Amino acid sequence: MIVAEGLVKEFRRYERGPGLRGSLAGLFTRRHQIVRAVAGVSFRIPAGTKVAYVGANGAGKSTTIKLLTGIMRPTAGRCLVDGREPYRERRATATVIGAVFGHRSQLWWDLPVGDSFRILRRVYDIPDPVYRHNMARFRELLDLDALGTTPVRQLSLGQRMRAEVAASLLHDPAVVFLDEPTIGLDLTLKEAVRALINQVNAELGTTVMLTSHDIGDIGSICDQVLVVNEGAVVHQGSMADLLRTADTRTVVFDHGADRPVAGALALLETGLPGVRAVPDGPGRIRVDFPVPRWSVRQVMAFVLEHFDVTECFAPEPDLETVLRRVYATRATVATGGSG
């Protein structure tokens, strides 16, 4: 559904010296620097996939989305969305995609939300049954009626974002690009937006491409993760695959509080060389251990054997930690499992 082949986007950034003198000099000579926002990105996203496009600030995520939505054209390489090059056939592509740019409104600023939807219905030529069905869905999940007839410019960020997400899905797009779709939303509404996206994907097979700094969004929506770093893809695979690349796992357990902590820690670190044991509140110990040297099963077996355990669990590796490590290693394109 979405294909990127050696996608490159470079910007010219004009340089100016510091201060007034620099600005004056800038009137006569303009030096520029070529900035590579997207450096040869290649990936393939099958129809119906919900993929998270993850990367640190400045990794080229938003630029890639703008290339895929046809807003900008690449400096080199190409991309296909639903079989079309979006920047060549922008209007044809626009009929089958939806997009939310979290920090920009695509609603009609001076009009109530309801009017924006009526306009979009005409602009996309949405058949009546589809329009009614989708509006009913949005009303139920996002409580759109609560927005009333207030013009969009007077809505709070959270109120506006609900309408933005709904607007992007109104015409049953084949692909929806969500650039930070839950900024400004409280927990309940975040849940609602995630549920809506999942429901639409399950019913219509909509392909979802999400960028977010909210790990919760990624975890509860996406089944695939594309990690970009410095403009290139460093990991593509399932969420589980990505988490499996973690080089440290943790086992946490509660033990009888009467036991001296120092002795317990020493026992763990000598019995399991290479692990780091730290107290984690009264009667609770956290054991961080390197994988694949130790496995969760081995560590748990050791703990159960030597301690009077009341509670014992191994939390899933933390996505943020995993990502930090992935960014740091700066690997060349690594493929992790299914494409």
Added chain:
Amino acid sequence: MTAPAVAARRTGAGLRRYLPYVTSGLQGLLQYRITFLVSGITAAVTAGLLAYLWREVFAARDTVAGFDLAGITTYVVLAQVLALLQNNRVDEGVSAEISRGDIAAVLIRPVSYPVSKFFASLPVSVANAVVVGVPVLGLYTLLLPLAAPTWSGLALFGPALVGSVLIAYAVNMLVGLAGFVSTNVWGLRTIKDSAVALLAGQLVPLAVMPEPMAAVARLLPFHGMVDSPLRLLLGRYSGAGEAVGILAVQLGWAVALLLAVAVVWRLAVRRLEVQGG
């Protein structure tokens, strides 16, 4: 279905996509009622000032460049009404959307940006003309002696009005698109406003201008906005041939400027770098 019928249907469906831009443009405008009042006062004061200036001029003579007092008064009042019709705010809106980067959100719609802007500007023009222009015209009809137009003048004025609206849209769109190269479109807009006020014949008809200036004005497209339609309305031409000539030059400029908009837009969107993420 025959091929032309299919094509016609497709064009119909294509244009239907733009109709909501007309209503939304009007709705957006109606949110700001106070602007009507402000532009009404501006137009009324300007027209009044010019009309009374001409009264002083005519105290000493009977005609100026073929205009009598009623003729020139009609000209300056109608020029203000036309200015209202051409105040479509396309330059302001487009440059703002470019500099804020909101153009990204506009480009994900399956419509042409310049065409949608044209449709959105229509209600702004019409509302300005009807809500503000007609009362101002009515006021001065009561206060001052105006020249009544002839039927043939009215018939020629119709198409010329269309041409003037198209030129005004194209000029404002080009100024707005300058936002792609400069962040200071405000300065350019000020220059454009002065150029239009002078060279379109908004303040004085081209016939009254000193010859070098009139020559420059005739070479530029702006005179199609005010001077040409009012020349036709007030019958200031000799013979049908000249009338058709005026109309042809004006519509020619309209087509040329619209083509320029299309070309500039294509080039601009090709090298678009959305500001700020």
